[in-house]
Structure formats: C-alpha cells, structure tokens
Amino acid sequence: MTTLFSDKNIVPVTELEQSAFCQTEGNLRTKTLEEEFNSGVRWQKIPTRYLKLTPEEIDEGIKFARAEIGSKALILGHHYQRDDVFKYSDVSGDSYKLSKIASENNDAKWIIFCGVHFMAETADILTSADQNIILPNLAAGCSMADMAKFVDVRNSWSQIENVLGGKSSIIPITYMNSSADIKSLCGENGGIVCTSSNALKAYEWAFEKSEKILFLPDQHLGRNTAKAFGIKDSEIVVWDPYRKNGGLSSVEIINSKVILWKGHCSVHTRFSVQQINHVRKNNPNTKIIVHPECTNEVVEAADINGSTELILDTVIKSPAGSSWAIGTEINMVNRLAKDNPDKDIFCLDSVVCPCATMYRIHPAYLLWVLEGIMAGVAINRIKVDDHKKYNANIALERMLALGGYRA
Numbered sequence: 581m582t583t584l585f586s587d588k589n590i591v592p593v594t595e596l597e598q599s600a601f602c603q604t605e606g607n608l609r610t611k612t613l614e615e616e617f618n619s620g621v622r623w624q625k626i627p628t629r630y631l632k633l634t635p636e637e638i639d640e641g642i643k644f645a646r647a648e649i650g651s652k653a654l655i656l657g658h659h660y661q662r663d664d665v666f667k668y669s670d671v672s673g674d675s676y677k678l679s680k681i682a683s684e685n686n687d688a689k690w691i692i693f694c695g696v697h698f699m700a701e702t703a704d705i706l707t708s709a710d711q712n713i714i715l716p717n718l719a720a721g722c723s724m725a726d727m728a729k730f731v732d733v734r735n736s737w738s739q740i741e742n743v744l745g746g747k748s749s750i751i752p753i754t755y756m757n758s759s760a761d762i763k764s765l766c767g768e769n770g771g772i773v774c775t776s777s778n779a780l781k782a783y784e785w786a787f788e789k790s791e792k793i794l795f796l797p798d799q800h801l802g803r804n805t806a807k808a809f810g811i812k813d814s815e816i817v818v819w820d821p822y823r824k825n826g827g828l829s830s831v832e833i834i835n836s837k838v839i840l841w842k843g844h845c846s847v848h849t850r851f852s853v854q855q856i857n858h859v860r861k862n863n864p865n866t867k868i869i870v871h872p873e874c875t876n877e878v879v880e881a882a883d884i885n886g887s888t889e890l891i892l893d894t895v896i897k898s899p900a901g902s903s904w905a906i907g908t909e910i911n912m913v914n915r916l917a918k919d920n921p922d923k924d925i926f927c928l929d930s931v932v933c934p935c936a937t938m939y940r941i942h943p944a945y946l947l948w949v950l951e952g953i954m955a956g957v958a959i960n961r962i963k964v965d966d967h968k969k970y971n972a973n974i975a976l977e978r979m980l981a982l983g984g985y986r987a
C-alpha cells in the first residue's frame with residue numbers, strides 16, 4: 581500500500597545535532613576535524629589525512645591552493661560561516677545576495693559555496709552548465725529545509741487543491757531554504773521563491789494574482805510576513821504534514837488566506853521573550869534586533885526585525901556608543917561585535933549556539949575541495965537535474981525580479 585506521507589514524524593538529524601556545539605564560554609575556536617568529530621556528529625567522510633591537520637596546517641594549505649587556482653574559482657561565504665572559513669570568502673552575503681552574485685557570474689569555472697545544501701543547489705540552477713558548484717561538506721544541510729520533504733509537499737499540495745476544488749485560487753511560495761524539488765513545484769504551479777529580504781514583496785506579488793498562499797517551509801517567517809501584510813490571525817492556519825489534511829478541516833482551509841507549513845529554524849527559535857525582557861531590564865538603552873525566522877512573539881517584542889543584510893546594515897550604520905542585542909546566528913553576531921568595537925553588540929541568547937549545519941563547513945573540507953580542483957577533480961559537485969532546474973529557475977527568476985533588501 582502506498583502511503584500519502586513519509587512514514588513517521590522523523591526529526592531531521594540536522595535538528596538532532598543542533599546542540600552539539602552549544603557552549604557557554606563563547607569560544608568557537610576551530611579544532612582538528614578529529615576532535616570536532618568527537619562530539620558525535622555525523623558529517624561527510626573525508627580522506628583520513630585531513631583528520632589530524634591543525635588549523636595552522638590547514639590555513640597554509642588553503643592559502644597555497646587559493647593562489648594556485650586564482651580567478652578560476654570563486655568562494656562564496658554565508659554570514660553564518662565560522663571565521664576560519666569566512667575569511668576565505670571572495671564575496672560574503674545572505675542567501676539572496678549570494679544567489680544574485682552566482683546568477684551574475686559567468687567567469688568562474690568553480691564556485692565553492694561555503695553555506696548549506698539548498699544554497700549550492702540554487703547556485704547551480706542560476707549558473708551556466710559549464711560552471712561547477714561545489715559544497716565542501718555534503719552533510720551541510722539545513723534542519724528547516726529538511727522539515728519539508730518533497731513527497732510530503734507534493735501530496736499536501738494535491739490535498740489542498742482537492743479541498744479547494746476550484747473554490748479559491750492558491751499560490752505556493754517557498755522560502756529559499758528549501759530543496760530544488762520544492763522550488764520546482766512552486767515554479768510549475770505559478771509560485772515563487774522568496775528570502776527574508778523580499779518575503780513581503782512576494783506576498784504582494786502573490787496576492788495580486790491569488791486569494792490564498794501556501795508558505796513553505798518556515799511557519800515563523802510566513803506568519804511574521806502575513807501579519808506585516810495585514811492578514812488576521814484567524815486567516816492564518818498551520819499545515820502539519822504528519823496529519824491527515826494537515827490536521828485542518830476543509831472549512832479552515834477554505835476560510836484561510838495563508839497556509840503555513842509546519843517547519844522552523846532550530847537556531848532562531850531559541851530566542852525568547854524572556855531573553856528580551858532580561859535585556860530590557862538590565863540594559864535599558866540596548867536596542868533589540870531579530871531575524872524574522874524568530875517566533876512572532878519575539879518579533880513583536882523586539883525593536884526591529886529583518887533579514888541578515890538588514891541587521892548588518894542597521895547595526896553597522898548606527899552611531900558609535902549604541903548598544904545592540906541581536907537575535908540571529910552567533911558567528912555573524914560575534915563578527916559584527918569584533919568589526920564594530922565602538923558599539924556594544926551581543927547575542928540575545930547567552931548560550932553560544934552556532935547553526936550546526938553551517939558549522940559543518942570545517943576548513944579541512946574547504947582544503948579538500950580546493951586540492952581536488954588543483955587536481956582537476958570536482959569533489960562534491962552539486963547538480964540539479966534539468967527538469968527540476970527549468971521549473972525552479974522560473975520561481976527563482978520571479979524572486980530576483982522582485983529585488984531584495986536595499987541599504
């Protein structure tokens with residue numbers, strides 16, 4: 581018997597590993613890969629000679645390889661990467677900025693994406709067939725993206741269409757943090773991709789054409805955007821892929837304006853209203869700025885919310901002496917604090933907890949793929965199949981046409 585759903589409510593391994601590198605001391609010093617493996621994480625296998633290399637030996641190897649390869653390679657670094665990898669980025673940015681840069685680059689034969697799997701897939705969709713997109717560690721996924729399995733999304737989409745039965749129109753919007761299959765499903769069904777920097781524009785775009793939205797896979801970004809768009813709580817429902825009809829009645833589906841997929845980011849849902857209250861009590865002059873992947877209670881209790889680029893821009897441009905508690909990934913917060921010593925910048929959460937999937941790009945993996953390129957071998961090439969690519973590209977081009985956050 582075929583089942584309409586994936587078998588069980590399986591918690592992605594990316595989510596289970598999220599706490600592996602959480603600590604209270606704030607020291608995210610890179611260790612040898614062998615030592616990092618000791619925390620029990622399950623990362624991609626790598627030739628044993630990389631396991632014992634010290635950070636200094638790895639640095640030397642990367643510098644040598646980078647100089648040898650030159651402009652044939654472009655290294656893209658997401659802001660959530662650890663410093664020991666981020667420092668090798670030719671270009672840094674959030675997922676919108678990096679995908680735009682990938683789409684505009686026709687020269688680099690090798691694009692090494694120091695980020696996570698869905699970002700490398702997106703870069704492959706947006707670049708030409710003779711460019712090789714490399715993800716240094718194939719285990720670098722995203723726990724949120726893993727919460728929306730294609731089989732579940734496809735079946736859920738059919739169920740929603742059946743319930744609506746032509747009674748109202750619906751457009752799928754998927755957050756960038758989703759697999760190429762899901763982007764393709766959106767492209768094929770009149771939908772669009774968005775990032776946190778243009779989610780509101782995507783809502784405007786969709787509601788010009790349709791009465792209803794299915795938003796995948798982050799319920800929090802979806803809800804925060806819906807509320808910013810003026811949609812009432814009573815018109816927002818959550819679709820649980822592990823329950824029949826998403827756990828919703830036909831009436832609830834028909835009466836809703838926004839159906840949110842039940843996914844979340846394990847990093848941004850750590851932030852709480854209690855943490856905000858604590859900062860307000862102890863640091864009354866501190867402004868609180870958070871990412872919209874945080875829960876709606878946190879977003880509403882904060883002073884400002886916005887995309888990674890908005891957070892960076894706002895804090896960097898604030899006057900000397902200003903104080904900021906930031907609700908986003910710790911590597912980015914620490915880097916902002918280091919680069920802006922004239923300001924008081926700290927993370928809203930006192931536990932230092934990096935994004936465990938971004939953290940999987942250990943510098944030894946970067947060295948491994950660079951040495952592969954020197955030998956003419958594309959280690960960990962990410963390739964999306966042509967059919968998926970075609971439809972996903974439609975949804976991505978619609979997003980790029982909307983633009984992103986502008987400073």
Ligand code: SF4
Nearest residue numbers: 722723724845847935
């Ligand atoms: S911060 Fe959250 S959404 Fe971003 S890559 Fe990590 S788990 Fe995924």
